[in-house]
Amino acid sequence: MVDKLAPSDRHKFTHEGRTIYEWDQSLSEVNIYIEVPSGVKAKQLFVEISSTHVSLGIRPNPPYLDRDLSERIKAGESFWTLEDGVLHLQLCKADKGQPWKSALAGHEINPAQAENEKQRLLLERFQEEHPGFDFSGAKFNGEAPNPRLFMGGMNSS
Numbered sequence: 001m002v003d004k005l006a007p008s009d010r011h012k013f014t015h016e017g018r019t020i021y022e023w024d025q026s027l028s029e030v031n032i033y034i035e036v037p038s039g040v041k042a043k044q045l046f047v048e049i050s051s052t053h054v055s056l057g058i059r060p061n062p063p064y065l066d067r068d069l070s071e072r073i074k075a076g077e078s079f080w081t082l083e084d085g086v087l088h089l090q091l092c093k094a095d096k097g098q099p100w101k102s103a104l105a106g107h108e109i110n111p112a113q114a115e116n117e118k119q120r121l122l123l124e125r126f127q128e129e130h131p132g133f134d135f136s137g138a139k140f141n142g143e144a145p146n147p148r149l150f151m152g153g154m155n156s157s
Helices: 111-129
Strands: 011-015 018-025 029-035 045-049 053-058 065-068 073-083 086-093
Touching: 045 073, 045 086, 053 086
Parallel strands: none
Antiparallel strands: 011 018, 018 029, 029 086, 045 053, 053 065, 073 086
């Protein structure tokens, strides 16, 4: 059931008409996807992930991305993979359920998209807490509450 509530589209950050990266989120993680040039192998990449910052690129070049994250993560539980020409960073949120307005600081989605993300994450939380119910068709009237804080907060495990 939770799969029904997963993001259908990734958010794209573009610069001068070129997609720099795409990202999506769940209650517990943020995923960043970056297409790498054809033929690049994992051992050629450098990826540094800290609780507040990511830096990555192809050795020996300067970083392709070197930015603060928009929120804190658990760096020790986060990792990256390279598959089919896509670098995938899977970042474990420090505050499970906290909706992110962007993966990287300064790259915020618009307010309507941010509200949709908050609603989707709240429904994902309800689905996780009540697996016998189907919330896939549920809708909110007005602004959705923060999924991390609503009704006393959520279990962070």
